[in-house]
Amino acid sequence: MTSSILTLSKISKRFGAVVIADGIDLALAQGEALGIIGPNGAGKTTLFGIMTGTVPPDAGQVFFDGADITRTTPERRCRMGIARSFQIPQPFGGMTVFENLVVAAAFGGGKRERDVYARCAALLEQCGLADRANRQAGSLTLLDRKRLELARALATSPRVLLLDEVAGGLIEHETAALVALVKEVRASGVSIIWIEHVVHALIAAVDRLVVLHGGALIAEGAPAEVIRRPQVAEIYMGMEDLGIEADA
Amino acid sequence: MAALVPAIHALLVTTTWMPGIKPGMTTERTGCDVEWLNTILQGVLLGGLYAMFAAGLSLIFGVMRLVNIAHGDLIVLAAYVALVTVETLGINPLTSLVIVVPVMAALGYILQRVLLNRTLGDDLLPPLLVTFGLSVIIQNALLQFFTADSRKLNAGDIEIASIQIGGGLAVGVLPLLQFALAVAVIAGLQWLFYRTALGRAFRATSDDQPVAQLMGLNNAHVFALAMALSLAVVALAGVLLAVRANFDPSIGPARLIFGFEAVIIGGLGSLWGTLAGGVIIGVAQAIGAKLDPGWNLLAGHIAFLIVLALRPQGLFPKVQG
Numbered sequence: 001m002t003s004s005i006l007t008l009s010k011i012s013k014r015f016g017a018v019v020i021a022d023g024i025d026l027a028l029a030q031g032e033a034l035g036i037i038g039p040n041g042a043g044k045t046t047l048f049g050i051m052t053g054t055v056p057p058d059a060g061q062v063f064f065d066g067a068d069i070t071r072t073t074p075e076r077r078c079r080m081g082i083a084r085s086f087q088i089p090q091p092f093g094g095m096t097v098f099e100n101l102v103v104a105a106a107f108g109g110g111k112r113e114r115d116v117y118a119r120c121a122a123l124l125e126q127c128g129l130a131d132r133a134n135r136q137a138g139s140l141t142l143l144d145r146k147r148l149e150l151a152r153a154l155a156t157s158p159r160v161l162l163l164d165e166v167a168g169g170l171i172e173h174e175t176a177a178l179v180a181l182v183k184e185v186r187a188s189g190v191s192i193i194w195i196e197h198v199v200h201a202l203i204a205a206v207d208r209l210v211v212l213h214g215g216a217l218i219a220e221g222a223p224a225e226v227i228r229r230p231q232v233a234e235i236y237m238g239m240e241d242l243g244i245e246a247d248a
Numbered sequence: 249m250a251a252l253v254p255a256i257h258a259l260l261v262t263t264t265w266m267p268g269i270k271p272g273m274t275t276e277r278t279g280c281d282v283e284w285l286n287t288i289l290q291g292v293l294l295g296g297l298y299a300m301f302a303a304g305l306s307l308i309f310g311v312m313r314l315v316n317i318a319h320g321d322l323i324v325l326a327a328y329v330a331l332v333t334v335e336t337l338g339i340n341p342l343t344s345l346v347i348v349v350p351v352m353a354a355l356g357y358i359l360q361r362v363l364l365n366r367t368l369g370d371d372l373l374p375p376l377l378v379t380f381g382l383s384v385i386i387q388n389a390l391l392q393f394f395t396a397d398s399r400k401l402n403a404g405d406i407e408i409a410s411i412q413i414g415g416g417l418a419v420g421v422l423p424l425l426q427f428a429l430a431v432a433v434i435a436g437l438q439w440l441f442y443r444t445a446l447g448r449a450f451r452a453t454s455d456d457q458p459v460a461q462l463m464g465l466n467n468a469h470v471f472a473l474a475m476a477l478s479l480a481v482v483a484l485a486g487v488l489l490a491v492r493a494n495f496d497p498s499i500g501p502a503r504l505i506f507g508f509e510a511v512i513i514g515g516l517g518s519l520w521g522t523l524a525g526g527v528i529i530g531v532a533q534a535i536g537a538k539l540d541p542g543w544n545l546l547a548g549h550i551a552f553l554i555v556l557a558l559r560p561q562g563l564f565p566k567v568q569g
């Protein structure tokens with residue numbers, strides 16, 4: 001347990017009759033990049049809610065860096081180093097792109113504003129938003145919103161970054177650029193959990209893949225190997241073949 | 249300050265329509281014209297006070313979508329806090345601001361943390377009901393402790409000091425100071441909202457509370473700071489009100505209405521708009537009172553209704569919906 005930075009221990013959560021998680025155990029190792037796949041409604045995004053503190057689990061515990069954070073507020077978890085992006089980007093629409101990052105960096109990172117300007121500018125450059133720094137975030141295109149979503153999560157100086165479907169809707173070279181960016185972030189020492197339906201992007205970026213289905217983790221292992229297991233192909237890929245599209 | 253006077257004078261002379269007066273005719277005004285000019289000038293200066301009522305109200309609604317029905321009573325409470333301070337320490341009311349502003353800000357912080365944060369949610373009704381209750385409690389508590397007697401704070405010589413600005417027109421130092429403070433408060437809030445970390449925290453929280461939380465912002469604390477700031481402005485407004493006119497425990501709700509009207513005329517979320525709204529109400533009231541003493545308040549409300557009918561979104565709207 002000492003080597004893992006974020007751990008879910010026997011986490012259960014249900015919404016009415018829908019079982020989202022039924023005693024899930026999951027450990028993210030320090031410096032690891034972990035992918036999560038699973039069919040629609042499997043509860044992948046809810047797991048992120050449980051990790052960031054916006055969704056209270058019915059049972060079980062969440063540990064960060066060895067400390068029990070099950071009852072820690074979202075803002076404190078952010079300052080401890082857990083950040084997430086949203087599948088549907090949620091920028092502060094009335095603020096500029098740069099201000100979005102400054103707020104996240106200053107409050108999420110516990111720093112003074114003037115000490116984060118340089119870092120925010122660098123992040124904009126890294127995420128391809130440098131020329132839109134002073135645009136109102138609400139006026140961005142979907143692709144730019146997705147970039148901002150990622151840049152803002154990174155601005156909080158996370159130790160664990162939770163990515164929710166960031167590749168959805170991107171064209172091929174954009175996806176490749178995203179995979180490169182995720183690898184870059186990871187190389188800087190950030191541990192990553194990535195939920196994604198664009199499986200080839202995921203496989204290119206993560207060390208380990210888990211499959212969530214029916215409230216349980218039904219498969220786990222090396223990405224290329226997991227994806228070929230018959231039970232995974234049946235539950236997950238089968239649905240994709242039927243044309244049922246990404247969502248969690 | 250002295251430099252402001254000719255500027256305001258010039259502005260009034262050149263921009264307001266008045267029968268018989270054209271720009272440049274300043275030397276040949278009749279006594280009647282001077283009276284009208286004076287009326288409008290007094291209205292503008294009074295509008296500064298209303299803008300201050302409105303700024304605190306607008307700030308709270310902007311940050312947390314809370315309509316504070318007790319806002320007017322908090323203004324009156326601030327006046328009584330000033331009264332106690334002045335009587336206890338024997339200081340000038342304007343000096344008492346050094347004490348009243350922090351006291352009211354602290355009260356705002358505690359009020360928000362202990363009571364009002366619990367009422368906030370998807371439903372607008374609970375905060376309305378709770379602040380309405382608060383309004384009743386404040387009025388009755390003041391009545392209990394201070395009786396229904398009319399009170400006034402005496403600021404000394406400054407109250408009757410005035411500056412001659414030529415053409416038989418004079419402007420009181422105190423109303424001018426009050427207007428200058430209102431402009432300063434609004435400029436200060438504007439700067440704070442768009443140029444400081446706290447302002448960005450206010451705007452982020454206002455935009456999306458759950459996401460702001462995930463960016464490390466403690467909403468309960470941010471809201472409490474917003475209320476503290478609002479009540480700091482309220483304290484300033486309360487003391488200026490108490491120096492300017494008589495007050496008693498029952499006058500709060502009317503101040504709330506003036507503040508509301510100024511906010512709506514100006515347009516939700518626009519700070520400079522509240523100044524414009526305050527000035528419009530102030531001028532309308534002054535003109536109404538000049539025509540007939542009984543038309544004072546009515547004229548203000550009519551001006552509000554006209555704006556509401558012609559431009560429901562206000563003059564400078566910023567917030568949609």
